[in-house]
Amino acid sequence: MRYLPLTPADRQQMLAAIGVGSIDALYADVPAAACRDGLVELPLAMGEMEVERRFLSMAAKNVPAGAVPFFVGGGVYRHHVPAAVDHLIQRGEFLTSYTPYQPELAQGTLQYLFEFQTQVALLTGMEVANASLYDGATACAEAVLMANRATRRDKAVLSGGLHPHYRSVCETYARFAGFELAARDPARGGGEDLARSIDERTSCVVVQNPDFYGEIRDYSELAEMCHRAGALLVVVVTEIVSLGAVRPPGAMGADIVAAEGQSLGNALNFGGPHVGLFATRDKFVRQMPGRLVGQTADAEGRRGWVLTLSTREQHIRREKATSNICTNAGLCALAFTIHLALLGEEGFARLAQLNHAAAVATAQRLERLPGVQLVNQSFFNEFALRLPVPAAPIVEALAGRGILAGIPVSRFHPERAELADLLLVAATETATEDDIDRLEAGLREALI
Amino acid sequence: MNEWSQALRARAGAGSPQGPDTYSGNRALQIEEPLLFEQDGPGRCGVDLPEPTPFRSRLGGLERGEPVGLPGLSEPQIVRHFTRLSQKNYAIDSGLYPLGSCTMKHNPRLNEKLARLPGLADIHPLQPVSTVPGALELIDTLAHWLKVLTGLPAVALSPAAGAHGELCGIMTIRAALEARGERRSRILVPESAHGTNPATAAACGYAVEAIPANERGRVDLAALQAKLGPDVAALMLTNPNTCGLFESEILDIAAAVHAAGAFFYCDGANFNAIVGRVRPADLGIDCMHINLHKTFSTPHGGGGPGSGPVALAAALAPFAPLPWVVHGENGLELVEHAEGAAGQALGRLKGYHGQMGMFVRALAYMMSHGADGLKQVAEDAVLNANYLRVRLADALTQSFPGSCMHEVLFDDRFLKDTGVTTLDFAKALIDEGYHPMTMYFPLVVHGALLIEPTETESKESLDQFAAVLVELARQAQAGGAEAFRAAPRFTPRRRLDETGAARKPVLRWRPEPVQRNAAE
Numbered sequence: 001m002r003y004l005p006l007t008p009a010d011r012q013q014m015l016a017a018i019g020v021g022s023i024d025a026l027y028a029d030v031p032a033a034a035c036r037d038g039l040v041e042l043p044l045a046m047g048e049m050e051v052e053r054r055f056l057s058m059a060a061k062n063v064p065a066g067a068v069p070f071f072v073g074g075g076v077y078r079h080h081v082p083a084a085v086d087h088l089i090q091r092g093e094f095l096t097s098y099t100p101y102q103p104e105l106a107q108g109t110l111q112y113l114f115e116f117q118t119q120v121a122l123l124t125g126m127e128v129a130n131a132s133l134y135d136g137a138t139a140c141a142e143a144v145l146m147a148n149r150a151t152r153r154d155k156a157v158l159s160g161g162l163h164p165h166y167r168s169v170c171e172t173y174a175r176f177a178g179f180e181l182a183a184r185d186p187a188r189g190g191g192e193d194l195a196r197s198i199d200e201r202t203s204c205v206v207v208q209n210p211d212f213y214g215e216i217r218d219y220s221e222l223a224e225m226c227h228r229a230g231a232l233l234v235v236v237v238t239e240i241v242s243l244g245a246v247r248p249p250g251a252m253g254a255d256i257v258a259a260e261g262q263s264l265g266n267a268l269n270f271g272g273p274h275v276g277l278f279a280t281r282d283k284f285v286r287q288m289p290g291r292l293v294g295q296t297a298d299a300e301g302r303r304g305w306v307l308t309l310s311t312r313e314q315h316i317r318r319e320k321a322t323s324n325i326c327t328n329a330g331l332c333a334l335a336f337t338i339h340l341a342l343l344g345e346e347g348f349a350r351l352a353q354l355n356h357a358a359a360v361a362t363a364q365r366l367e368r369l370p371g372v373q374l375v376n377q378s379f380f381n382e383f384a385l386r387l388p389v390p391a392a393p394i395v396e397a398l399a400g401r402g403i404l405a406g407i408p409v410s411r412f413h414p415e416r417a418e419l420a421d422l423l424l425v426a427a428t429e430t431a432t433e434d435d436i437d438r439l440e441a442g443l444r445e446a447l448i
Numbered sequence: 449m450n451e452w453s454q455a456l457r458a459r460a461g462a463g464s465p466q467g468p469d470t471y472s473g474n475r476a477l478q479i480e481e482p483l484l485f486e487q488d489g490p491g492r493c494g495v496d497l498p499e500p501t502p503f504r505s506r507l508g509g510l511e512r513g514e515p516v517g518l519p520g521l522s523e524p525q526i527v528r529h530f531t532r533l534s535q536k537n538y539a540i541d542s543g544l545y546p547l548g549s550c551t552m553k554h555n556p557r558l559n560e561k562l563a564r565l566p567g568l569a570d571i572h573p574l575q576p577v578s579t580v581p582g583a584l585e586l587i588d589t590l591a592h593w594l595k596v597l598t599g600l601p602a603v604a605l606s607p608a609a610g611a612h613g614e615l616c617g618i619m620t621i622r623a624a625l626e627a628r629g630e631r632r633s634r635i636l637v638p639e640s641a642h643g644t645n646p647a648t649a650a651a652c653g654y655a656v657e658a659i660p661a662n663e664r665g666r667v668d669l670a671a672l673q674a675k676l677g678p679d680v681a682a683l684m685l686t687n688p689n690t691c692g693l694f695e696s697e698i699l700d701i702a703a704a705v706h707a708a709g710a711f712f713y714c715d716g717a718n719f720n721a722i723v724g725r726v727r728p729a730d731l732g733i734d735c736m737h738i739n740l741h742k743t744f745s746t747p748h749g750g751g752g753p754g755s756g757p758v759a760l761a762a763a764l765a766p767f768a769p770l771p772w773v774v775h776g777e778n779g780l781e782l783v784e785h786a787e788g789a790a791g792q793a794l795g796r797l798k799g800y801h802g803q804m805g806m807f808v809r810a811l812a813y814m815m816s817h818g819a820d821g822l823k824q825v826a827e828d829a830v831l832n833a834n835y836l837r838v839r840l841a842d843a844l845t846q847s848f849p850g851s852c853m854h855e856v857l858f859d860d861r862f863l864k865d866t867g868v869t870t871l872d873f874a875k876a877l878i879d880e881g882y883h884p885m886t887m888y889f890p891l892v893v894h895g896a897l898l899i900e901p902t903e904t905e906s907k908e909s910l911d912q913f914a915a916v917l918v919e920l921a922r923q924a925q926a927g928g929a930e931a932f933r934a935a936p937r938f939t940p941r942r943r944l945d946e947t948g949a950a951r952k953p954v955l956r957w958r959p960e961p962v963q964r965n966a967a968e
Contacts (some may be wrong), residue, residue, distance in 0.1 A: 001816075001817060001820075001821045001824060002628065002816075003554055003556060003816070003817070003821075003904060004824060004825070004903055004904070005829055005904065005905065005906035005907075005909075006828050006831070006832075006903070006906065006907060010810045010907040011828075011831060013837045014831055014832075014834075014907060015831070015908070017835060017838055018588070018834050018835060018837075018838050018851070018883070019527060019832075019838070020851075021617075023827045023830070023831060025851070026593030026831065026834055026851050027694075027725070027726075027830070027852075028554070028851070029693070029694035029695075029696040030694055030696075030722075030726055031696070031698065031699050031731075033698065033699060033728075033730070034533075034698075034726055034730040035726070036725075036726075036727070036730070039724070039819040039823060040596050040597060040724055040727070040819050040822075040823075041596055041814065041819070042596050042597075042814075042818065042819040042822075043818050043819065044818040044819060044820050044838050045817055045818035045819075045820055045821040046815055046816055046818060047559050047816075049815050050563075051558065051562075051812055051815050052558065053561065053563065054810060054815065055562045055586075055808070056565065056567075057570070057582075058567070058568070058582040058583075058585050058589075059565040059566070059567025059568045059695060060582045060909060061569055061580075061582030061653060062567045062568070062571050062579065062580045062581070062582040062583055063571070063575070063579040063580070064566040064567050064570040064571055064890070065570045065575070066566055066570050066571055067566070069574075072572045072574055072575050074704070075575045075799060076572055076573060076574065076800070078570075079574070082494070082495055082523075083692075084494070084523055084526065084527055086529075086564070087910050088527065088530045088531070088534075090560060091530075091531070091534040092540070092542070093534035093535065093537040093538075093539045093541065093542065094530075094534050094537065094539075094749070094750055095541075095555065095560075095747045095749060096539040096540040096541045096552075096555050096747055096748065097537045097538060097539040097748065097749075097750045098545065098547060098550060098552060098748045098750070098751070098883075099748070099750065099751035100717045100750065100751065102538070102874075102878070102883060102884055103881055103944045103946075104875070104878055104936050104939040104940070104941055104942070104943065104944070105536065105537065105538035105751070105878060105939065106536075106537055107533075107536040107537070107939075107940050107941055108533035108534050108535065108536040108537035109533075109537055109750035109751070111481070111533050111536070112482070112530070112533055112749075114483070114955075114957070115483060115485070115957070115958070117955055117956050118483075118485065118956040118957045121956050122516050122518065123516060124909065127956075128955050128956060129955075129956070131751070133753070134608035134609065134612060134752075134753070134798060134801060135608065135798055135800075137796070137798055138797075138798055138799075139858070155717075163799070165662070165796055165798075165799040165800065166799065168770075168795040168796040168797065169795070169796050169797060169798060171795050172769065172795040172796060172797055175619075175795075176618075176619050176622060176651070176653055177651060177652070177653060178653050178883040180786035186735045197691075201775050205694045215508075215622070216507055216508050216510050216862075217508075217510070218510055219842065219898045222538070236528035242514070243512070243516070243850075243928050244516070245511060245512060246507060246510055246511070246512055246754055247510045247511065247512050247513060248512065251513070251514070251630050254492045255702065264724070267564075267569040267570060267805070268570055268571060268572045268573070269568065269569055269571075269803075269804050270568070270571050270572070270580070270583050270801060270804035270805075270907065271572075271573030271574050271799065271800025271801045271802070272608065272753070272798070272801070272802055272803040272804055272805065272806075273608070273752075273753030273755075273803045273805050273806060274666070274799075283746050285953060285955070291751065292953070292955055293955070294949040294950070294954055294955050295533075295954035295955075296850075296945045296946065296948050296954050297675065297944070297945055298941040298942040298943060298944045298945070298950070298952075299942035299943050299944075299945075300942050302941060302942075304472075304605060304940075304944045305944075306944045306945075306946050306949050308946065308949040308950050308955075309814075309950055309953060310950075313643075314611070314643040314644050314646075314647035315642075315643040315889075316643070317642075317643070317645055317647070318643045318646040318656075319646035319649065319650035319656040321643070321647040321650075323647070323651070324611045324614065324615060324644050324647035324650075324651050325611055325612075326609065326610065326611040326644050327609040327610060327611065327739075327741065327751060327752045327753075327754040328609070328642075328751055328752040328753075329752045330748075330749045330750035330751035330752040331749030331750060331753060332748065332749075332752070332753055334530075334750065335747075338526065338530060339525050339528075340518065341484050341494065341518075342493075342494030342495050342519060342521075342523060342526055343493070343494065343495055343518070344492065344493050344514060344517055344518050344519060344520035344521060345495045345496060345517070345518040345519070345520055346491070346520060347494065347495045347497060348516060348518055349516075350497045350499070351495075352752060352845075353918055354497060354498070354500050354957070356503075356505065356506075357500035357501065357503045357508065357820070360504065360505075360506055363506070372693070376506075377508055378506055378507055378508025378509075378510070379506055379507075380507065386499050391592055394577055395576060395736060396578065398826050399575075399576045399578060404572070404575050404576070404579065405664040406460050407574045409554070411574065414785060415782065417845075429497070440853065
């Protein structure tokens with residue numbers, strides 16, 4: 001077996017050194033009743049060529065985004081990732097290192113995480129960010145838990161414009177952590193009076209910007225109302241590239257930002273791994289979940305980095321920790337940091353403009369189609385269309401013609417007939433003129 | 449040399465015997481590297497993107513007003529920056545990484561290649577299910593392998609890491625108890641458990657009670673039985689435990705837990721010791737998370753991403769979180785809502801369908817090894833740990849006598865009266881070119897040193913490592929405390945001030961206010 005260096009002769013020598021006759025002697029503590037003869041019922045070892053053949057066969061059954069006109073978003077976006085990103089994250093010193101608990105051997109990881117924290121704070125307009133969480137949805141649930149701790153309250157208000165998966169994760173955590181949710185019905189791009197739901201038990205109001213239907217709103221007033229009531233405003237961002245064009249949550253008075261960072265540096269990956277971003281204000285830093293990298297000096301007075309404020313964390317505090325999180329999304333955070341470093345100020349703004357331009361062009365073309373209505377007043381790179389017929393069969397029909405047209409909202413809410421005609425369409429910088437032409441033509445035909 | 453290190457040098461005083469002894473502050477291959485933000489060249493950019501054709505903005509008047517503040521760098525600068533950073537890291541690729549209960553084994557590159565196939569990486573979780581049958585097949589195949597290896601009939605795949613898998617397992621247990629009308633309030637966790645176990649139990653609304661270890665480093669069965677009662681929801685046990693020992697009374701433990709009407713949760717962090725050889729179901733385990741980034745070699749990546757599928761007994765399976773991949777009338781189906789057979793399913797624990805990129809790598813690893821190779825993995829891991837144990841028997845002090853599983857626990861008795869601590873000893877190991885073992889964990893012995901070599905180390909590698917440890921122990925006992933306290937000396941940074949970092953946290957870069965140079 002190519003990954004196992006011990007030879008039969010090594011094994012014999014080592015058993016002799018240990019003073020046992022066979023490997024079975026080292027398993028003597030396993031109860032006899034639990035011991036089995038022979039091998040488990042699975043195939044035997046395979047060489048690289050054979051394994052690769054099997055995976056190619058599975059991969060060939062899927063339709064990759066890059067092979068077709070592609071307009072699917074819903075919190076996961078297809079962007080062009082510069083070649084340098086994947087090259088650098090595959091350096092073994094990054095790929096095959098552990099969590100940086102030994103700072104003298106991990107200054108590389110620690111420095112990029114410090115850079116990552118800085119980038120996330122800058123993008124969101126917040127004061128401080130952590131070293132990543134699993135994904136946007138779990139970051140959102142952690143934001144609610146943190147708001148509960150910081151305010152010593154136990155009720156969160158969720159906007160109807162929040163991504164349904166994010167809402168579902170919050171509901172799961174709420175059930176078991178024992179807090180209450182006041183969740184609004186899924187909105188169809190209209191405004192909601194969230195302030196009406198705030199009471200003396202409300203720890204936070206959770207909104208998404210742009211929301212699940214793509215609408216962009218100013219939450220400054222809501223932030224003020226939250227603060228007057230002693231509650232926090234949590235702003236979720238599922239498309240981080242939007243912050244190259246849209247006013248950041250920090251400038252609207254957000255207290256916590258929970259975001260998905262997949263768009264920078266990371267592939268679609270069928271939904272994971274992605275990277276959760278988490279930012280807040282300095283005054284809440286000791287309530288934060290997850291790892292934090294801090295600047296310090298070494299014994300020679302030189303600047304260096306360490307994991308810090310770990311008294312919040314499970315390996316020190318055990319059942320009193322702010323979160324049970326341990327492993328997070330280190331390498332995905334690295335990909336994010338490298339991609340954003342390559343973009344820089346100019347490139348990031350340009351990327352955002354290209355996304356917005358592609359979406360505006362797509363919307364203009366599709367809203368002209370008979371019976372099709374653009375729901376949004378505003379949007380960044382994703383918007384909702386109301387079709388004259390249910391959206392799911394249309395998406396399926398277009399997929400049959402090699403066009404991935406978007407997401408029928410009914411996929412999230414099959415029980416809500418009033419949402420069945422809604423289609424979410426995302427267009428990023430990867431959408432070409434030809435893609436948009438084919439989407440328009442395909443949709444026109446499918447609607448006849 | 450950047451401004452920061454210049455300032456520090458000025459403060460330390462020129463010619464300080466402690467300071468860097470080169471003009472640049474570099475030490476040959478160890479090159480000082482400023483932050484990205486300190487290399488800003490306005491107008492520079494590492495990408496070439498076209499200008500959009502003019503269009504009417506539809507941002508609703510909510511344009512970003514201020515610049516973000518990102519630095520501008522070109523591609524060569526960025527490649528050099530991250531290459532230099534990478535050279536300040538230790539990694540499995542560079543050497544033995546003996547972190548106990550972390551299973552730092554070789555990460556095969558085939559797995560990286562396969563995870564990047566466009567048909568697996570460039571697919572969207574919300575594109576029509578009809579366009580991703582290969583993805584469902586892969587998930588189902590991985591689930592099948594995990595079910596056979598654990599002997600348990602179901603597996604929840606969405607958890608994003610080990611601790612997330614624990615959350616999934618304990619939530620599932622609570623849901624199953626509630627479905628039979630029981631509200632139990634306590635979870636029992638051995639003292640030697642990883643910190644995530646009590647943190648998870650608390651996060652799910654349970655009171656946590658510690659179970660002491662006996663003098664053999666195993667769960668004290670009598671103490672466990674005394675704590676069991678009708679209000680106990682589960683026992684969370686790591687097996688083999690974090691002392692590197694198999695819980696020899698595990699069948700009695702399981703029987704006692706089940707007799708109390710509780711569930712038996714196993715932390716699968718140490719599955720590597722028994723994979724392919726012992727099935728957790730045969731040990732009476734109801735629920736076990738599996739760290740794909742440990743046993744099945746998906747890269748740790750400097751702290752993630754991980755993946756923590758949870759294998760479930762039949763009594764727990766109906767409550768597994770969404771989504772499910774099931775065999776339906778027309779082949780594999782993706783169940784995204786709590787309906788039909790999934791009517792009792794927990795909601796979601798994570799967005800979308802789990803860590804697909806990690807599933808690809810783990811399945812490639814499993815298929816490469818096969819049933820025979822996986823069993824050999826466990827046996828070689830145990831053999832390597834025991835070989836180190838006997839090689840170190842005279843120099844270090846083993847905490848619990850006798851053979852171990854895939855990791856071996858020592859404590860600091862061998863450092864008694866030397867003035868050298870476990871931490872000093874570990875830092876000296878760094879200068880010898882090794883990543884330290886897990887230190888001060890588990891908490892059940894004093895100054896713990898937990899060594900897990902894994903099966904991917906050769907005998908020669910173990911011999912060399914053992915020789916270094918024996919020599920360091922000799923030096924410590926020969927009165928070398930001063931040198932140990934000064935270690936490490938050859939790393940890019942010496943020991944770092946962790947207390948200072950926590951007292952005045954600096955968690956991000958900020959632009960320096962313009963200051964007059966003191967030398968002018």
